[in-house]
Amino acid sequence: MSGRxxxxxPPADATAPVRHPDAxxxxxxxxxxxxxxxxxxxxxxxxxxxxxxxxxxxxxTAEFTVKPEHQGAPGLAHGGVLATALDETLGxxxxxxxxxxxxxxLETDFVRPVxxxxxxxxxxxxxxxxxxxxxxxxxxxxxxxxxxVAVRADALFIEVKVDHFIDNGRPEExxxxxxxxxxxxxxxAFEVNP
Numbered sequence: 001m002s003g004r005x006x007x008x009x010p011p012a013d014a015t016a017p018v019r020h021p022d023a024x025x026x027x028x029x030x031x032x033x034x035x036x037x038x039x040x041x042x043x044x045x046x047x048x049x050x051x052x053x054x055x056x057x058x059x060x061t062a063e064f065t066v067k068p069e070h071q072g073a074p075g076l077a078h079g080g081v082l083a084t085a086l087d088e089t090l091g092x093x094x095x096x097x098x099x100x101x102x103x104x105x106l107e108t109d110f111v112r113p114v115x116x117x118x119x120x121x122x123x124x125x126x127x128x129x130x131x132x133x134x135x136x137x138x139x140x141x142x143x144x145x146x147x148x149v150a151v152r153a154d155a156l157f158i159e160v161k162v163d164h165f166i167d168n169g170r171p172e173e174x175x176x177x178x179x180x181x182x183x184x185x186x187x188x189a190f191e192v193n194p
Contacts, residue, residue, distance in 0.1 A: 006105050008154045010128035010135045017058040017126035017134070020098035024054040030092055039088030046070075048085055050122075052092040059125035060096065061145070062089045066118045077114040082140065086153040089122040090136050094157060097126065101134055101157040109152045114142060121145050132159040 024030060030052040035043040040050045046069040052062040064085055072078030087106055094101045114120060123145065124138035134157040141147035 006133075006156050008105060008107055008135065008156055010133075011130050014128035014130040014133075014135065017097065017129050019058050019096050022098060023096040026054050026056050028054045030054060030060070030095055033092070033095070037088075039084055040092075048081070048088065050085055050088050052089060054096060055123070055125075057125065058093060058096050059123065060089065060092055062092065062122040062124070064120055064122075066114055066116050066120060068116055071116050073113075075116050077116065077118070077120075079108075079110055082110065082114060082120070082151050083108045083153070085120060085122060086124075086138050086140060086151060087155070089124045090138050090153065090155045091157065093124055093126050093136050094134065097129075097134065099134070099159045101159045104133070104156040104158040106153055106155045110150075111152065112142070112148060112150050114140075114150045118142055119144070120150065121147060133157070134159065 032040040032042055035041045038044050038047045040052070041047055042049065048064045048070070050062050050064040052060045055061050066077040066081070070077050070081040072080070083106065086108055087103055090106070091101070091103065120140045120142065121144050122138055122140045124136060126134055126136045128135040136155050136157065138153045138155070139149055140151040142150050
């Protein structure tokens with residue numbers, strides 16, 4: 001195995017994140033970035049259907065309800081589904097920066113079990129930017145913003161060009177997304193992890 005694991009600690013020369021002037025206003029629902037995304041898309045019958053809203057600064061809030069299709073152990077959310085919810089939430093932050101970025105590293109801490117039928121409330125923020133690297137963190141709470149902490153994550157996203165998706169995705173989905181007449185939906189289709 002070669003290579004190093006990228007650090008989740010921003011370098012000394014990292015800067016504070018700057019919210020893009022055209023970013024959605026605080027409280028605004030971000031909507032699905034792609035209809036077929038497992039995390040936020042409406043076209044995925046067993047997806048998370050995660051809904052994210054812009055918050056103040058370079059932060060968002062999101063919610064999803066754990067359904068029976070999301071369980072691992074009987075009656076409890078699968079850890080991979082919880083990691084997906086964190087990844088989707090963290091990836092949605094990039095819309096506030098107006099960059100296309102993919103997950104480089106995601107480190108998740110599972111604090112307590114999350115039962116089926118629970119609403120998981122997520123909060124995420126970008127903490128630093130260094131060149132193409134975007135550092136962020138998130139927390140998931142059971143039942144609402146004041147609920148018990150269930151999961152936490154720190155992440156490193158890497159800014160990429162749309163060619164990353166064109167070169168690596170299946171042509172039929174890429175072409176469908178690229179030909180969408182809605183410019184915002186077209187741009188958002190490529191905003192988060194592949």
